[in-house]
Amino acid sequence: MSAEATNPEAAPTDVTVRRRGRARIDLRRLGRAALLNATAGPAPRDRLPDAISHVAEAHRAHHPEADLTVLGRAYVLAESSHRGQFRKSGEPYITHPLAVTLILAELGAETTTLTASLLHDTVEDTEVTLDQVRREFGDEVAYLVDGVTKVEKIDYGAAAEPETFRKMLVATGSDVRVMSIKLADRLHNMRTLGVMRPEKQARIAKVTRDVLIPLAERLGVQALKTELEDLVFAILHPEECETTRALIADNPGADDALGAVAEQVTAVLREAGIGAEVLVRPRHFVSVHRARLKRGELRGCDFGRLLVLVAEDADCYAVLGELHTCFTPVISEFKDFIAAPKFNLYQSLHTAIAAPDGAVAEVLIRTHRMHKVAEAGVVALGNPHVGQESDTAGSQADDGERVDPTRPGWLSRLLDWQQSAPDPDTFWTSLRADLAEDDEITVFRADGSAPGTISLPAGASCVDAAYAQHGEAAHTCLGARVNGRLAPLSTVLGDGDTVQLLLAQDAVSGPSPEWLDHARTPAARIAITGWLRAHPESAAPPAPTDPRPQVSVPADRRSGAELHADLDGEQPAAVRPAGCCTPVPPDEITGFRVRGGSVTVHRARCSAVDAMRGLGREPVTVRWGDTPQGRVTLVAESFGRPGLLADLTEAIATFGAAVVSANVEPPSEQRVRHTYTLHLPDVTGLAALMRAMRDVPGVYDVSRAHPSRGVS
Numbered sequence: 001m002s003a004e005a006t007n008p009e010a011a012p013t014d015v016t017v018r019r020r021g022r023a024r025i026d027l028r029r030l031g032r033a034a035l036l037n038a039t040a041g042p043a044p045r046d047r048l049p050d051a052i053s054h055v056a057e058a059h060r061a062h063h064p065e066a067d068l069t070v071l072g073r074a075y076v077l078a079e080s081s082h083r084g085q086f087r088k089s090g091e092p093y094i095t096h097p098l099a100v101t102l103i104l105a106e107l108g109a110e111t112t113t114l115t116a117s118l119l120h121d122t123v124e125d126t127e128v129t130l131d132q133v134r135r136e137f138g139d140e141v142a143y144l145v146d147g148v149t150k151v152e153k154i155d156y157g158a159a160a161e162p163e164t165f166r167k168m169l170v171a172t173g174s175d176v177r178v179m180s181i182k183l184a185d186r187l188h189n190m191r192t193l194g195v196m197r198p199e200k201q202a203r204i205a206k207v208t209r210d211v212l213i214p215l216a217e218r219l220g221v222q223a224l225k226t227e228l229e230d231l232v233f234a235i236l237h238p239e240e241c242e243t244t245r246a247l248i249a250d251n252p253g254a255d256d257a258l259g260a261v262a263e264q265v266t267a268v269l270r271e272a273g274i275g276a277e278v279l280v281r282p283r284h285f286v287s288v289h290r291a292r293l294k295r296g297e298l299r300g301c302d303f304g305r306l307l308v309l310v311a312e313d314a315d316c317y318a319v320l321g322e323l324h325t326c327f328t329p330v331i332s333e334f335k336d337f338i339a340a341p342k343f344n345l346y347q348s349l350h351t352a353i354a355a356p357d358g359a360v361a362e363v364l365i366r367t368h369r370m371h372k373v374a375e376a377g378v379v380a381l382g383n384p385h386v387g388q389e390s391d392t393a394g395s396q397a398d399d400g401e402r403v404d405p406t407r408p409g410w411l412s413r414l415l416d417w418q419q420s421a422p423d424p425d426t427f428w429t430s431l432r433a434d435l436a437e438d439d440e441i442t443v444f445r446a447d448g449s450a451p452g453t454i455s456l457p458a459g460a461s462c463v464d465a466a467y468a469q470h471g472e473a474a475h476t477c478l479g480a481r482v483n484g485r486l487a488p489l490s491t492v493l494g495d496g497d498t499v500q501l502l503l504a505q506d507a508v509s510g511p512s513p514e515w516l517d518h519a520r521t522p523a524a525r526i527a528i529t530g531w532l533r534a535h536p537e538s539a540a541p542p543a544p545t546d547p548r549p550q551v552s553v554p555a556d557r558r559s560g561a562e563l564h565a566d567l568d569g570e571q572p573a574a575v576r577p578a579g580c581c582t583p584v585p586p587d588e589i590t591g592f593r594v595r596g597g598s599v600t601v602h603r604a605r606c607s608a609v610d611a612m613r614g615l616g617r618e619p620v621t622v623r624w625g626d627t628p629q630g631r632v633t634l635v636a637e638s639f640g641r642p643g644l645l646a647d648l649t650e651a652i653a654t655f656g657a658a659v660v661s662a663n664v665e666p667p668s669e670q671r672v673r674h675t676y677t678l679h680l681p682d683v684t685g686l687a688a689l690m691r692a693m694r695d696v697p698g699v700y701d702v703s704r705a706h707p708s709r710g711v712s
């Protein structure tokens, strides 16, 4: 799972080597505290009810200026309307919305979200109506409560999963705060699942695993995600969970091992004058379990990670420099998620260092702002409807994906897919596949116009990159350059690759059915499927890939351009251009006498010239005559498509050139090479002809034939 390598994971406790301010959110501890106070009952009108004092305290810690009276009013309405209702555990029902709200407050959610969270079950479960919520708390709160109510209904309706999930997206997609409340709601329900029948526990745990945990990951809410993972782990894999628990219990020195490295790191950074906090973050259960599966045996340092918190972005690199200088870095573990943030907003530097005793410690380096986003994801984005402080992640993104903080890139894409998916099943299948993606890669765009990054699931190809970047415009994609080299669209991309996508200017053709073999992402699959359905004629068999030449014109022996050879005794001899390099004016040329007394003329740089000299053959001075005509062999490298040959020969004919011979090599990886020997009425037009051929859609290069390229 990508979380292993690319995401920090919250843990039950932190050993603070040096602590300034709050570095981790302990949702459980505060959750219990809230429950203890929940039965205190309503407070006098003008005072904040005691029961929400923990919520208020947590909220103030993130938003010192927040107006708490609205929270008091929401609590009073929720408490009075839920009064007489009880959880299955026997606790008053109000303990649930309180606990949910505290989770969100701890994560730094803004006041409107908290207000809606306190009321999130009132419309569904009590006499309170949505209109009443709207009257007393305004449109925004009513909108959020309504969204959560709709989402709530989908959880247990497994039979209608695809369609209900679509509805859920429609209900929540326009405001991601609905999803935040839903996730916190699920976390509290999972914490208190023990009172349910085992079958029901398992069913809820599976939905949590399949849908809500991936959602939390996509929305960047690590603090929720990791706890949900551990709760699901305990229900669905009780034995492995127990093994992991025992493993952790058997390694009580794990914190000490990392703590020792942390002390050394702290000393190094202090020496370098870099202000930083160095924390030890134990892995959560599931992370320990995964690490054990991956590494077999775990050493002390494997039970956690070091977290280095600094003030500014530049400090992150300063820390990295010191660590890589003073310790032995494990370079393969280095990842820069600051230069290339993950789509879920996550930013950090990841590395691993080997301590003098050989222990390897993983290190996460980030600023306090990055840390907040890493823990709370979209919840930390605040109220999208008011101006954002400049320290929120949503406002600093530049790739167009995160401009709207209520709709981070992934959620926007989901909404787009659900609109374009032909039916709920296609959408659901694609979505499940996408949610199940464990790992993702970041590739760099190289369009010149809009540099940036694209996040893709591991195993994605250039086809996926094309649709991720260009949407439906990717239908006209002809090929790609990967790391500067031409590559077929089927090329599987690796993390950090640079991709330049080559699109036809005109919609000369659409995606071929084979693209589906290389499309991993729902966006690409849905778009391609949709196009193919709308263009049934394109499902016809692809152009023949017969390895024999499609055109074969008998070779013409005319010598083309007028050539003169300076021969001893000015003796008459046939002078002809060599077939290997087909020189034309004004190429620099060299001639050699060949058997029979005739002279063969090569371009000066032709490798045959070196070969002849190497054999001791004396070159003959040759020069061009005045005739402008000539013969040239050109190689056109293209991406295969129907009609390519016709378009190329038309371009050639437009220039008045005659095709002497043509050869089409069998396609390889969707690429084809056409070789044309042309008779030009005027060789000065050669450059223009080559340009015209390059402009034919699908053609990415046209060059003069040369023996070293395998053309003769």
Ligand code: MN
Residues within 6 Å of the ligand: 096, 120, 121, 185
């Ligand atoms: Mn609820």
